[in-house]
Structures are given as structure tokens and as C-alpha cells.
Amino acid sequence: MKLITVIVLSIDILSLIDASPSVQEGIVLDQCLAPYGGYTFETDQRLQRYKQWSPTYEEFPCFTNCYLNHTLNIYNETQGFDKENVIKRFGRSVYDACQEKLTLGNNSCEIAYNGFHCLINHEDDPFILIDNIANITREAKHVMKECLHKFNTDDWQYLSSYTRFPVQEPIPCYTRCFVSKMQLYNYRLKNWNIAAMQRLLGVPAEHANIENCLALSKRRNNFMCAWIYKEMTCFSLAK
Numbered sequence: 001m002k003l004i005t006v007i008v009l010s011i012d013i014l015s016l017i018d019a020s021p022s023v024q025e026g027i028v029l030d031q032c033l034a035p036y037g038g039y040t041f042e043t044d045q046r047l048q049r050y051k052q053w054s055p056t057y058e059e060f061p062c063f064t065n066c067y068l069n070h071t072l073n074i075y076n077e078t079q080g081f082d083k084e085n086v087i088k089r090f091g092r093s094v095y096d097a098c099q100e101k102l103t104l105g106n107n108s109c110e111i112a113y114n115g116f117h118c119l120i121n122h123e124d125d126p127f128i129l130i131d132n133i134a135n136i137t138r139e140a141k142h143v144m145k146e147c148l149h150k151f152n153t154d155d156w157q158y159l160s161s162y163t164r165f166p167v168q169e170p171i172p173c174y175t176r177c178f179v180s181k182m183q184l185y186n187y188r189l190k191n192w193n194i195a196a197m198q199r200l201l202g203v204p205a206e207h208a209n210i211e212n213c214l215a216l217s218k219r220r221n222n223f224m225c226a227w228i229y230k231e232m233t234c235f236s237l238a239k
Contacts, residue, residue: 032066065112135202147177173225208238
């Protein structure tokens, strides 16, 4: 498993998967961690906290520079970060947020750490996640951000969970908020505005079979937030 994946995943997820690196990955890690005793259980545990490291202090100095030079194609020691590949890997919004950090430092080790640490910490920023959603309009993104501000900041970390379409809504009533603001559902007539949904959110897909989604209206409970989320999820997954 690539280090970048290990860093980005939460500890809870890591406990459910095999986080052991491949043979080649292990060689690179051992080489880059050689000044600190090599790739051991202790150094692995510290690497899993990489995102929590200080933004100005690399716990294993020059490790990031070494690792990026041997693995990812977003950076090399001579030319620094590759703009095109950074945008391809992290998205334009993350690149823009970290652009200054990608050249910040007195040497290649500092530049590599400052830039990469910024990139992976912004990758899960909820507002950047919204900016990077494909096929939705600027208006929809604005409304989604506006709705997010209505919820406790402690809940923002769960926004990325929506991409897995869990049964229970990660941030209860968040979907109802943007559905209402974008007028995607007519509460008086009790029906969905499919045309507006497709224009603003790009779902359901063109020619998708949504009969099962529309039929869900017959099984609604009294908790409006729950059935709005369930039906919107159905429209999003319809093919």
C-alpha cells in the first residue's frame, strides 16, 4: 500500500485492512528511514500520524524528500513539485490552497515536506471536497457550502463519507438542507424536480432507470431528513 494511502486513511480504517507495504515500498521506506533506524514498527506508527505532524517540523527530517523522489510522480528534488501532476492527483482547489507551500523552504527537504504535508491535509478539507465534485454547477457548490456552515464544525469531517453512499446519512439533515435550498423537491406536490436535479447536480444520469427511486415515496417514514437522503442516494446511483 502506498504511503500516501496510509497517511490519508484514518486509523479506524487502517485497523480493518492490511496496511503493510509491498516489497518495493518496504525497500523505499527502509532506505528513506535509514537515518532513523529503518522501517520498523515504531517508525511505521509515527508515519501513520503524518498528517498530525507540525506543518513546520518534519519528525523524520528529509524523509518526505526521499520518499517522493522514489515513488510519486508529483515531485523531484531538482525541479520541485510538478504542477500538472499535483493537480491531476489532488485537484485544482487543493493545488491552489497549497501553491505557496509548494515552493516554501530553504532546501529541497523543507520544500518537499512543506508542500506534501499541505497537500494531504487539504485533500480532506470539506469545502475543497465540494469544489472538486465533478458534474455539478457552481450554484450547487455554493449552496452545499452554505448548508455545511449550518452544522457543527465537528461534523464536517464526515463529508467525505458521502462518496461511499452509506445507509445512514453521515451528517444528518445535510442533504435536506441543500435539496430545499435548490428547490429539488416540491413539498406541496410531494414530487422531485428531476430536471433541476440533473441541471444542478448531474443526477440521475441521462436515461437512468429511476422507477425504483420514485417508488420509495410509498415507504417514507416521518423523519423527512432520512427519506430525502435515501431517495437522493438512489437517484445518484441509478443507471
